[in-house]
Structures are given as structure tokens and as C-alpha cells.
Amino acid sequence: MEKSSAIAALGALAQETRLDIFRMLVQSGPEGMAAGELGQRLGQPSPTMSFHLTQLRFAGLVNSRREGRSIIYSANFTAMRALIGYLTENCCAGRSKTCSQRARARTQSAGAQARNSG
Numbered sequence: 819m820e821k822s823s824a825i826a827a828l829g830a831l832a833q834e835t836r837l838d839i840f841r842m843l844v845q846s847g848p849e850g851m852a853a854g855e856l857g858q859r860l861g862q863p864s865p866t867m868s869f870h871l872t873q874l875r876f877a878g879l880v881n882s883r884r885e886g887r888s889i890i891y892s893a894n895f896t897a898m899r900a901l902i903g904y905l906t907e908n909c910c911a912g913r914s915k916t917c918s919q920r921a922r923a924r925t926q927s928a929g930a931q932a933r934n935s936g
Contacts, residue, residue, distance in 0.1 A: 819904040823878065827901050830877035835862060836870045840879055843893040850881075850892030 831837050838860055843850060857867040871891055874880040878897045883890050 819900040824901055824904045826877045827879055827897065830873050830879060833870070833873075835860065835866070836874055839867075839870055839891075840874060840893060843880060843891060844895075844898070846892070848892055848895070850883075850890045852885075852888040852890055854888065856891065 831840060839856060842856060842859065853867055853871060854864070856862075856871075857864055860867075862870075871880065871882070875882060875891075879894055880891050881894050883892075
């Protein structure tokens with residue numbers, strides 16, 4: 819992934835509604851979700867959703883397709899993995915095993931803290 823593409827993707831996600839949209843599309847999987855349904859679930863009017871979905875599409879994070887009268891949006895999982903790869907490239911000075919172990923330990927620790935605080 820080019821640095822400019824990473825900046826565009828991160829910029830698109832650096833807005834609350836767009837981050838919510840993208841996360842919802844990731845959760846919906848490759849089948850995606852109609853723009854109207856996304857708007858309903860997020861309590862956003864159609865023009866607002868259209869603006870945000872366009873920003874995500876221009877950043878390469880979502881794909882769209884027409885099904886009848888609806889436009890279905892889905893997360894671009896290839897772009898998402900490329901962004902994650904770009905951000906974690908050379909993690910822990912290239913010692914990926916060490917990086918994975920540290921990440922796993924942090925995740926387990928965070929999960930334990932969440933369970934203990936709830």
C-alpha cells in the first residue's frame with residue numbers, strides 16, 4: 819500500500835459516522851448492506867449517508883453495487899487488510915513472532931480488565 823492510500827483511508831475513518839459505517843459493513847461481511855438500512859440503523863438521513871459512503875468509497879474502503887433499486891455497500895476487505903499490513907509492517911523490528919505474542923498478551927489483559935470492571 820502506498821503512503822498516500824493509507825493517509826486517505828485513515829482520513830476517511832477519522833470521522834465518527836464513517837467509522838461507524840465501516841465497522842457495520844465489516845460486521846455484515848461480503849454481502850454488505852443497503853445504504854437505506856445503514857442510514858436507518860445509524861439514524862442518519864440519506865444525504866448524510868450518501869456523503870459519508872462516497873468518502874469511504876473514494877478512500878477505497880468500500881465497494882458498491884446496484885441490486886434492483888438499492889445500492890448495496892460492502893467493506894473492501896482487501897483494502898482493509900492492506901491498511902492493517904501497512905500499519906504493522908516491520909512490527910517489533912521485523913520479529914513478527916514477538917509482536918504477535920505481545921499483542922496477544924495485551925488483548926488478554928484488556929479483556930480481563932473489562933471483565934473485572936463490569
